[in-house]
Amino acid sequence: MYKSVSVFLLSLVLSISSFNGLAQTRIIDIYNADKLMGITINKMKVQKLIGRVALHHDGALMYCDSAYLYDAQNRVEAFGHIHIKQGDTLSLYGNVLLYDGNTRIATISGQVRLIDNQITLNTTKLTYDRNKEMAFYDEQASTLSKTEELNSRKGYYYVKTKEFAFKGNVVIKHPDYTLYSDTLIQNTVTDISYFKGPSTIVSKESYIYCENGWYDKRNDICQFNQNSYVISDSRILKGDSLYYERERGYGKGIGHVSIQDTTEKLTVTGHFAETYKHIERYMITDSATVIKAFEHDSLFLHADTLIAIQDSLNKRVINAYYHVKFFKPDMQGLCDSLSYRERDSTMQMYRNPILWNEQNQITAKHIDICIGQKEIYKIYIHSNALIVSEEDSLMYNQLGGVNMTAHFKNNELNQIDVFENSHSYYYPKDDKGRIIGLNEVVCRDMVIYVEEREVARIVFKISPVGTLHPIDKINPGDFRLTGFTWQVARRPMQREDIYHWD
Numbered sequence: 001m002y003k004s005v006s007v008f009l010l011s012l013v014l015s016i017s018s019f020n021g022l023a024q025t026r027i028i029d030i031y032n033a034d035k036l037m038g039i040t041i042n043k044m045k046v047q048k049l050i051g052r053v054a055l056h057h058d059g060a061l062m063y064c065d066s067a068y069l070y071d072a073q074n075r076v077e078a079f080g081h082i083h084i085k086q087g088d089t090l091s092l093y094g095n096v097l098l099y100d101g102n103t104r105i106a107t108i109s110g111q112v113r114l115i116d117n118q119i120t121l122n123t124t125k126l127t128y129d130r131n132k133e134m135a136f137y138d139e140q141a142s143t144l145s146k147t148e149e150l151n152s153r154k155g156y157y158y159v160k161t162k163e164f165a166f167k168g169n170v171v172i173k174h175p176d177y178t179l180y181s182d183t184l185i186q187n188t189v190t191d192i193s194y195f196k197g198p199s200t201i202v203s204k205e206s207y208i209y210c211e212n213g214w215y216d217k218r219n220d221i222c223q224f225n226q227n228s229y230v231i232s233d234s235r236i237l238k239g240d241s242l243y244y245e246r247e248r249g250y251g252k253g254i255g256h257v258s259i260q261d262t263t264e265k266l267t268v269t270g271h272f273a274e275t276y277k278h279i280e281r282y283m284i285t286d287s288a289t290v291i292k293a294f295e296h297d298s299l300f301l302h303a304d305t306l307i308a309i310q311d312s313l314n315k316r317v318i319n320a321y322y323h324v325k326f327f328k329p330d331m332q333g334l335c336d337s338l339s340y341r342e343r344d345s346t347m348q349m350y351r352n353p354i355l356w357n358e359q360n361q362i363t364a365k366h367i368d369i370c371i372g373q374k375e376i377y378k379i380y381i382h383s384n385a386l387i388v389s390e391e392d393s394l395m396y397n398q399l400g401g402v403n404m405t406a407h408f409k410n411n412e413l414n415q416i417d418v419f420e421n422s423h424s425y426y427y428p429k430d431d432k433g434r435i436i437g438l439n440e441v442v443c444r445d446m447v448i449y450v451e452e453r454e455v456a457r458i459v460f461k462i463s464p465v466g467t468l469h470p471i472d473k474i475n476p477g478d479f480r481l482t483g484f485t486w487q488v489a490r491r492p493m494q495r496e497d498i499y500h501w502d
Helices: 007-021 495-499
Strands: 029-032 035-041 044-057 060-070 075-086 090-100 105-116 119-129 134-137 141-144 149-152 154-158 163-174 177-187 192-202 207-216 221-232 235-245 250-261 266-276 281-293 298-310 316-328 331-341 346-350 354-357 360-363 366-371 376-390 396-409 412-419 422-426 437-443 445-451 454-461 465-470
Touching (some): 281 316
Antiparallel strands (some): 044 060, 119 134, 119 141, 141 149, 154 163, 177 192, 207 221, 221 235, 281 298, 298 316, 360 376, 376 396, 412 445, 422 437
16 A cells, blocks of 8 residues: 655654654654555564655665665665765765664665765775764775775775775775785864885885875875885885975975985985985985995995085986095095985095005095996095005105196006106015115106006106115104195095094
8 A cells, every 4th residue: 555645644643753853763754755555574663765766864865766764673675776875075975775774774785876075986886884984895895086096995984083904905096006915994073194014105216115105195295114116227225214295395204214316326325314315315314325236345434424416417416524434345444524426436535535555545535436337446535645555564655736636447556647746655675575775756746557556567657756764774753745645544444444533
């Protein structure tokens, strides 16, 4: 028996329902239906509603094509064009609805949509707990916004905080990138997303990995934590925590930071870093270290602060400031400040530089080290150049001049050119290796040829004056060139020594 529900009857039902609601548990109210009839299902009295059905329960409106209302059980089964509206922004759509008025739990299936603000979630089955104000799904779902699509295996939506929690095979597709994560928490009000578990972000410019982090879409700010790294072209950036503001081009790395250039075979490490993308500049402090790889070994350099900038040819220049010390198996050095140019692979040492190669100690006002792809091939020694090697605790071979150039072949010193005011002290030996005296030579320029780490030949140019002092007629301590100093105690003998400054 069908019955038309008039506006008068609807008003009467609402009035009675409101009155009864004061004294008992809130029941599901009928707001509208084209047809209504009473039937029995499994010995339960049921109201069958057909056509433009509208129901109300405790602040929520429910619309559908047809429904079975179980008054005694205070629950409803609804079918066709399901629409639940709660508050100003939340709407749920689907094909089938099961709603329990006592537990206030709704289960929607079919072509399910949840819409809140600018976010739309699509799935095949969703449970909405109105007590907890939480929606849940455990079948594959996709979430759409103006700029991106998100897919996940299961998830939660918290109405009060406007927050999604996506879990299992989370994928975000954005025009600029694709994100893969195990868990993603997204707040639709603040536009801040938190990702947990192994996560990757892939774009045309970079590949990002982390195991914890967040992204502020509104302000274009992000942070990546736990085993995080970024691969961009030939560079790899790593750190315990990586922070980046896209608009400012400002980045910050904290804890075990490293910047690796695979093309230049160069790695810079430290525990704190700041980067400025717009001006191609970065700074690293706290155990700041540069590692330059060669064919057979590597150079390790430490300084208080490392600052890298871009030159006019778009090549990087790394400047090291204060307490600079480096170690390479065949060469070591220290100075107050240093600059390394990628353009010509030259390392320039400034302010009281000292360089050690094999048994030689080199000092000058500043020193330039030219580095090839495989090895060091030349060293320019500028102003007050002095090379010293020890024969014993009192006797030192010394070679001085205004400027020098040291040439290397197969990673070994094979020639030294001395320019202007050349002055040398050299202890020659007899066939049995005994020192026979002190050879002193003064001239304008000279060239020293080295074979098997020993002086093989010396060419003196322009007005040479030489004297051989008998060994028993001299006090070796009296023969010291200007600027002489012997600082072997400061020489780093292993890579760990670069972190100790005497």
